[in-house]
Amino acid sequence: MSEKTIDRRTLLASLATSAAGIALSQHSSAGTRVAADSQEIKKWDIVTDVLVAGSGAAGISAAIDARRGGADVLVVEKLNKLGGSSALSGGVIYAGGGTKLQKALGFSDSVESMYHYIAHSGRKHPHLDKIQRYCEQSVAHFDWLVDNGVPYNKRFSNGKGLGFDEASLYYSGSEEAWPWRDECKPAPRGHVPWEKGHQGGKRLMRSLLASAKKLGVKTQKRVCGERLVVESDGRVTGMLVDIKGERAAIKAKRGIVLACGGFIHNREMVKLYAPELYDCSVPWANAGDLGIGIQMGMGAGAAALRMDQGFAIGPIYPPENTIAGIAVNQMGQRLTSEEGYHAVMGNIVTYKQDGIAYFICDKDSDRPQGDDNQPLVAEANTIKELEQKAGFPIGSLQMSVNYYNEHAKNGVDPMFHKSKKYLSPIVKPPFKVYDLSVDKTMYSSHTFGGLQTNVNSQVINVWGEVINGLYAAGRNTSGLPTSPYIASGISVGDCTFFGRQAGQHAATNKG
């Protein structure tokens, strides 16, 4: 095997000759992700210390810290634009425990409160070791973002959801909703680089990409990973890639970081692994979220966890007046507190109600005019008539609304403890039913399942052992986000933080 140092010219030159360098085994077929035996590689077309597949928040954070750790780093990206789905996201980072921004705006927070909220508000039995490291190092991680040029405004918003104001700090989850407001002291932890029109993700990635470039991280677009290359002792040492239709072999002397995102755009894979998400109307990610990194890892024996879980939302707010309405199932029964983070309701609808739900409101809690997101099912001047028109079981909706109104007029919600400021009886006609079902309203979804990794972002195989030389981060892994998704910023926060762990560990890995 020949080795050479990579530079841009080498990389480009290698594109022309790459196909000749590989002798694929007879078992190989187009589309397979089964790892290749290193014996099959006659010549490495490109050699680097650390190879990162994917240029979203996880990949670029890995690249930055690997480069800072002294490694030569090459990032390859399948698409013609760097930034991944992170660049299309809100760019929120869930951070706390007393970050500089929290302190500057007068909020106190603790690692313990943050840990309690993340550990207990999502799905059962989460990755507690990851949550602990994430929370303990959150203050330093926020400093890292700032040091890498991510801009934050010293401004707080008390609105629910990302606003159109210039705030960089807000309550991005259900911290103020019952029962969390009683169990762990609420603090605003959504840290978002401000960019006009919800473009925090674009701003975040522009900063991280600029920082990576300044540090000397090499990037190459239009390069798509196909298969990992494994040595006889199990170490992963390379990747076979497709460069504009030509195949090439890239050797990574210290490690490979899979940061290729989730798989919501691979519809067959979604149907197989995450059937509930398959029914959600809107795949919410950029075109690269095809599960290629997960498949490459599985092809090398990696375990894949929580593959059915994901983000699924059909928000009823903003505007906030709608929160006074109620969400019910097809039996007319109320589902949850409507003030909770919208993915919490999304989880209930998607996974526990067969994807079917409705929003009930009166004149004051009605949806804004001209908003075509949720289809109107029925409209009437009494709840009884509304129930009949919409086809709820006789008496069911009347019972739910009467019970809700009876207590809402006294400012309480015995069933779900919605905050007093959002409680208002549903009494002013016209009354309306909107469809909140996952296949009728705009229901955005993406996946949370992925490869198993440890706190150093090393990939774990199906027997529970570390796969030497292989790392993964972001939605390529099963990380902090679970169903229900508990706050904006958990996903991109997880991407950046565990991307960094991957980069740091890979840089020091001597095989």
Add this chain to the structure above:
Amino acid sequence: MKTILYWMFFTTKTAALSVTVALMLAFNTRAESLSEFTGDAEKGRLVFAQCRTCHYPEKIIGHHNGPNLHAIFGKVAGKQVGFDDYSETFKAAQFVWTEELLFAWLANVEAMFPETTMMSLGVTDPQQRADLIAYLKRFR
């Protein structure tokens, strides 16, 4: 095919329509035509929804990761004021967006404009493309 592309980028607006037709024939190998389909705007609402990661058709929201799509048909591609993130392909483009051109483009995004930075897999189903276009036409 490359000749047609080249011509398109440097042609004048007045010639754009005929170029559009040529492009449709060149790229739409299944020779589907928008005229064969009746778009359903209500169904198009959800087909378009995935585009909302980057594009809004509501004028008031403005540009996002991609340019705003309010009254997009009839506009010259790649020239909207306030959007500074066009790919070189669209900066240089001088054609006018028509329903037919969008119908052809979304069939195979990278085949028509290989250097686009639009991060979309397109919409392979022609009926869904027609629905999407019917929906976008609401915003004008």
